[in-house]
Amino acid sequence: MPAMAPADEPRLLFERLQSGDRRALARLLSLAESEPDAFATVADTVAATPHVKERRALRLGITGPGGAGKSTLVDALVRLLRTRGETVAVLATDPTSERSGGALLGDRVRFNQDQPDDGAFFRSVATRGAAGGLAHGGFDQVDLLEAFGFQWIVVEAAGAGQSEIEVAFVCDLTLVLFTPGGGDAVQALKAGLMEAGDIFCISKADLPGADTAAATLRAALELRADRDLEGVPPVAVVCALDGRGVDRLPGLVRERAEHLRRSGERDRRARSRLERRVRHLALGEIERRLLTGAELRGTIDASLAAAKGASAHRLARELLGRLLR
Ligand SMILES: Nc1nc2c(ncn2[C@@H]2O[C@H](COP(=O)(O)OP(=O)(O)OP(=O)(O)O)[C@@H](O)[C@H]2O)c(=O)[nH]1
Numbered sequence: 001m002p003a004m005a006p007a008d009e010p011r012l013l014f015e016r017l018q019s020g021d022r023r024a025l026a027r028l029l030s031l032a033e034s035e036p037d038a039f040a041t042v043a044d045t046v047a048a049t050p051h052v053k054e055r056r057a058l059r060l061g062i063t064g065p066g067g068a069g070k071s072t073l074v075d076a077l078v079r080l081l082r083t084r085g086e087t088v089a090v091l092a093t094d095p096t097s098e099r100s101g102g103a104l105l106g107d108r109v110r111f112n113q114d115q116p117d118d119g120a121f122f123r124s125v126a127t128r129g130a131a132g133g134l135a136h137g138g139f140d141q142v143d144l145l146e147a148f149g150f151q152w153i154v155v156e157a158a159g160a161g162q163s164e165i166e167v168a169f170v171c172d173l174t175l176v177l178f179t180p181g182g183g184d185a186v187q188a189l190k191a192g193l194m195e196a197g198d199i200f201c202i203s204k205a206d207l208p209g210a211d212t213a214a215a216t217l218r219a220a221l222e223l224r225a226d227r228d229l230e231g232v233p234p235v236a237v238v239c240a241l242d243g244r245g246v247d248r249l250p251g252l253v254r255e256r257a258e259h260l261r262r263s264g265e266r267d268r269r270a271r272s273r274l275e276r277r278v279r280h281l282a283l284g285e286i287e288r289r290l291l292t293g294a295e296l297r298g299t300i301d302a303s304l305a306a307a308k309g310a311s312a313h314r315l316a317r318e319l320l321g322r323l324l325r
């Protein structure tokens with residue numbers, strides 16, 4: 001790793017972030033994404049900030065099939081939240097999106113031709129492979145946005161397959177978006193999207209079939225096995241192009257988030273999120289020490305020198321003992 005200039009030292013960057021410096025935020029988001037070792041030096045400080053410790057931000061994942069209208073809805077939602085004076089940061093795993101025909105100025109939204117707005121922040125993040133899932137740094141990035149003080153953190157995840165699982169893991173709750181036609185809901189059942197969703201939305205209400213699609217989806221959700229635990233999730237119908245129905249979303253999200261908090265589900269998810277992160281980091285550390293440390297070589301050398309014909313199974317147990325000592 002090249003030597004870091006003093007101004008780029010993670011600790012200094014985090015101090016600047018805490019005084020509202022967006023460039024420091026942007027730089028730390030990059031570190032979290034591509035230099036986890038450098039980020040790790042401030043990770044404890046990030047976790048100890050009141051915003052992160054108390055989980056003050058509403059972390060909303062937005063997912064759904066490709067082209068469902070996720071980015072358009074995120075734009076509409078950001079604008080709505082800003083008119084209500086709420087601050088919002090967006091992480092998008094959407095490399096192709098041009099985001100609403102140049103409405104963005106750097107990482108900010110520009111309303112009409114006014115000054116860029118400091119209450120909104122956009123960031124495209126690296127995806128993990130072709131599936132469009134969030135890279136592991138995404139967990140730290142959301143923490144950074146929370147530490148900065150954004151009230152809403154919206155994560156858009158493209159594609160199908162594993163990616164929705166990832167976004168659901170990073171966020172408090174997940175909104176799943178479908179288009180009116182094309183049997184999206186059937187696809188969703190296959191892809192495990194129904195389990196991942198806390199709120200469902202039919203997009204493009206200006207196209208025919210939106211209400212029918214919503215009714216079909218509601219019927220499918222009522223059959224969902226865990227409905228007794230969490231209740232049937234709401235199904236909304238929106239048209240992000242003209243904003244129809246979007247104004248109801250923040251209220252629906254808050255209501256649902258509050259429901260999850262009261263039922264203990266929010267804490268349960270936060271716990272399994274932490275478990276997953278710790279497991280990932282610990283496994284990575286063990287692997288790194290196996291590849292770079294002397295323990296593996298030492299174990300094999302000792303076994304060969306003793307010439308007792310120890311099994312690989314036994315050597316692996318010995319090696320683990322050495323590593324964990
Ligand atoms: N008619 C109509 N078109 C919409 C609406 N919302 C989005 N679209 C269009 O649908 C297309 C896809 O929209 P996006 O917002 O990019 O969809 P996405 O889900 O983010 O797509 P990916 O990120 O590529 O998965 C674009 O051409 C949008 O203009 C809507 O409410 N009505």
Ligand SMILES: [Mg+2]
Binds near residue numbers: 070094097156158
């Ligand atoms: Mg998109």
